[in-house]
Amino acid sequence: MKGTAGKAYFCPRCHSPAVSFTQLEGVSDSPASCSACHWRGGKKDLVVTAYQHDMGSEDEVLTRFVRDFRNLMGQPAIALPIAQWLNKWGFLPNDPSQQHKVLARYITAVAKGAITAVLQTREELEKDRVNVS
Ligand SMILES: [Zn+2]
Numbered sequence: 001m002k003g004t005a006g007k008a009y010f011c012p013r014c015h016s017p018a019v020s021f022t023q024l025e026g027v028s029d030s031p032a033s034c035s036a037c038h039w040r041g042g043k044k045d046l047v048v049t050a051y052q053h054d055m056g057s058e059d060e061v062l063t064r065f066v067r068d069f070r071n072l073m074g075q076p077a078i079a080l081p082i083a084q085w086l087n088k089w090g091f092l093p094n095d096p097s098q099q100h101k102v103l104a105r106y107i108t109a110v111a112k113g114a115i116t117a118v119l120q121t122r123e124e125l126e127k128d129r130v131n132v133s
Contacts (some may be wrong), residue, residue, distance in 0.1 A: 008062050008119075010047040013039040015115050017062030019046055049119045050126050066115060073111040079103075082110065 009032075011019050016036035021043045029042040083103050086092050091106065094097050101121060 004038075008049045008065075009043075010049075010062070010066075010119060011037060011039050012041070012047050013037050013046050015047070015112050017066065021046070027033060047119050047123075049122045066120060069115055070108075070111050073107055073114075079107055082107065 008017065009021070010017055011020050011034035014034065014037040016034055018035045020035065021030050021032035029044045031040070032043045032046055033040045083092070086103065086106055089097055091102075093102055
């Protein structure tokens with residue numbers, strides 16, 4: 001595998017890669033914050049994943065990674081069955097004028113949850129790999 005090895009940090013609340021932190025020597029945790037949703041916390045709270053790529057800067061790659069998935073979730077072939085499933089189980093309002101808005105929030109939530117799950121699984125896989133070798 002060729003490319004640049006990097007470590008990606010995501011906001012634990014909104015999963016934006018627009019997080020900043022300062023690494024302080026001899027301190028167990030550093031303050032971190034997200035410029036997208038104004039979350040504040042510690043560096044240890046950030047969702048972190050290692051990755052390899054051969055395109056652009058790290059920020060660029062991460063923004064594309066998240067945007068790619070959100071676009072995927074918005075496609076009718078994916079969003080429509082999810083809408084039908086939510087509707088079947090009574091998660092969507094009866095008022096058609098409200099349905100789209102509520103559905104958009106669910107789709108965004110599903111995308112966030114899925115991105116978190118993917119990143120956490122990636123982290124677990126990395127740990128397994130390091131522990132085995
Ligand atoms: Zn955030």
